[in-house]
Amino acid sequence: MNLAVNNQSLLLALGLVVIALAIGWKEKLGIDRDMIIGVVRAVIQLFVVGYLLKSVFRVNNLWLTLILILIIIFNAGYNAKQRSNGIPRALPISITAIFLSTGVTLGVLMLAGAIRFIPAQMIPISGMIASNSMVAIGLCYRNLNAQFKQERQAVLEKLALGADLKDASRDILRDSIKTGMQPTIDSAKTVGIVSLPGMMSGLIFAGVDPVRAIKYQIMVTFMLMSATSIGSVLACYWAYKGFYNERKQLIN
Amino acid sequence: MSLLELHHVGYRVGDTPILQDVNLKIDKQEWVTIAGPSGSGKSTLVRIIASLLSKTSGELQFAGQPIESYDPIAYRRRVSYAFQQPTLFGETVADNLAFPYQIRQAPFDQQRAVTALEYVGLGEADLTKHVTDLSGGQRQRIALLRNVMIYPEVLILDEVTAGLDAENKTFVWNMIQHFNQDDHLTIIAITHDQSEIESAKRLVTIENGQIVGGVQ
Numbered sequence: 200m201n202l203a204v205n206n207q208s209l210l211l212a213l214g215l216v217v218i219a220l221a222i223g224w225k226e227k228l229g230i231d232r233d234m235i236i237g238v239v240r241a242v243i244q245l246f247v248v249g250y251l252l253k254s255v256f257r258v259n260n261l262w263l264t265l266i267l268i269l270i271i272i273f274n275a276g277y278n279a280k281q282r283s284n285g286i287p288r289a290l291p292i293s294i295t296a297i298f299l300s301t302g303v304t305l306g307v308l309m310l311a312g313a314i315r316f317i318p319a320q321m322i323p324i325s326g327m328i329a330s331n332s333m334v335a336i337g338l339c340y341r342n343l344n345a346q347f348k349q350e351r352q353a354v355l356e357k358l359a360l361g362a363d364l365k366d367a368s369r370d371i372l373r374d375s376i377k378t379g380m381q382p383t384i385d386s387a388k389t390v391g392i393v394s395l396p397g398m399m400s401g402l403i404f405a406g407v408d409p410v411r412a413i414k415y416q417i418m419v420t421f422m423l424m425s426a427t428s429i430g431s432v433l434a435c436y437w438a439y440k441g442f443y444n445e446r447k448q449l450i451n
Numbered sequence: 452m453s454l455l456e457l458h459h460v461g462y463r464v465g466d467t468p469i470l471q472d473v474n475l476k477i478d479k480q481e482w483v484t485i486a487g488p489s490g491s492g493k494s495t496l497v498r499i500i501a502s503l504l505s506k507t508s509g510e511l512q513f514a515g516q517p518i519e520s521y522d523p524i525a526y527r528r529r530v531s532y533a534f535q536q537p538t539l540f541g542e543t544v545a546d547n548l549a550f551p552y553q554i555r556q557a558p559f560d561q562q563r564a565v566t567a568l569e570y571v572g573l574g575e576a577d578l579t580k581h582v583t584d585l586s587g588g589q590r591q592r593i594a595l596l597r598n599v600m601i602y603p604e605v606l607i608l609d610e611v612t613a614g615l616d617a618e619n620k621t622f623v624w625n626m627i628q629h630f631n632q633d634d635h636l637t638i639i640a641i642t643h644d645q646s647e648i649e650s651a652k653r654l655v656t657i658e659n660g661q662i663v664g665g666v667q
């Protein structure tokens with residue numbers, strides 16, 4: 200380990216926040232309060248989670264690990280639901296889609312021998328998968344809402360011609376799934392060229408050989424592709440029916 | 452028994468009545484013209500008949516059965532609704548004429564499409580034409596053909612000739628006449644056009660959500 204972050208260096212790094220605050224104050228952005236709350240929350244949350252993870256890793260208990268993974272999934276589902284803007288049953292849809300996308304991805308990674316069922320691996324990886332799935336599902340919801348408004352006339356015409364709900368919504372579904380997956384695809388395209396992502400940077404930072412670090416990053420790229428595609432497909436296919444009533448009419 | 456029967460049909464949004472106590476019987480192969488001022492409830496009425504909206508009171512029967520007893524998708528394939536300003540799907544004319552087949556998982560009958568296109572003054576070469584290259588009149592003709600590629604029993608027309616020039620109006624009107632007389636389709640047409648109102652075989656007038664004129 201060649202990490203040199205200690206409490207004193209963190210305190211000095213706080214100067215960076217002061218720069219941000221000064222910019223906010225000078226430009227009258229009105230975000231000083233939000234910034235301070237954000238910083239305080241980040242510090243407290245990360246300290247709490249740091250100590251929590253430390254004890255969970257030490258205990259190394261199957262059930263405790265599973266419970267923490269489920270909490271991550273629930274939180275991710277709840278946050279994705281906040282983006283749904285009134286789509287019916289968005290909470291159970293989000294939680295189930297994130298649960299399945301996380302479960303399938305973790306399962307494949309374990310079968311491939313890329314990760315082992317130990318808290319130090321399962322919890323951070325679950326967090327990465329669930330958070331990417333959450334963002335993808337949130338984007339899907341936003342796009343579904345926008346498209347059903349924008350393409351209302353086309354959907355009505357398809358229904359009037361006798362299309363079933365899936366045929367009437369097909370273009371919107373396709374577009375929404377693509378929207379959900381787009382950030383992951385874009386970042387996969389530019390990984391290493393534009394950005395050195397968190398996991399890889401962290402490993403290099405911690406002194407791991409870069410060639411070894413990129414292998415982890417490749418694994419992360421694969422796993423995020425899988426998680427966002429599964430999450431987007433499931434959430435879109437479960438959510439679009441909420442735009443219709445029981446008589447298969449488009450709800451206003 | 453009439454093909455379509457409406458008994459005391461009403462529709463309200465919250466406390467606002469849009470349609471009240473509408474009674475109407477329409478026989479097979481009949482051609483009913485619906486007229487009335489803007490906002491009188493004409494479109495709401497035909498959308499209820501097309502199962503794109505549900506009435507909030509009264510009874511609507513199709514072929515002797517309440518509308519609720521039909522699967523809405525199957526029903527809309529029998530009672531087809533054509534919009535005033537249609538949206539064309541996909542990229543080409545063929546995409547639109549193939550849509551009715553696609554949703555029924557049936558193979559596209561290209562020969563029928565060509566015959567239909569020729570009937571409305573277009574041809575086989577137009578199948579590959581991009582929808583953005585069509586004139587307003589051509590768009591409306593293609594949209595109408597889309598409704599009848601696989602024949603429905605009832606064709607509902609919501610001001611389909613509004614905004615068309617005289618030539619296109621004649622085209623569309625001849626088409627509808629053909630559907631009605633030769634193919635035995637029942638026609639329900641909303642119009643604001645005075646000449647269409649004057650030449651109506653059966654005229655129903657709606658004002659303030661109620662039928663005020665025409666044989667019910």
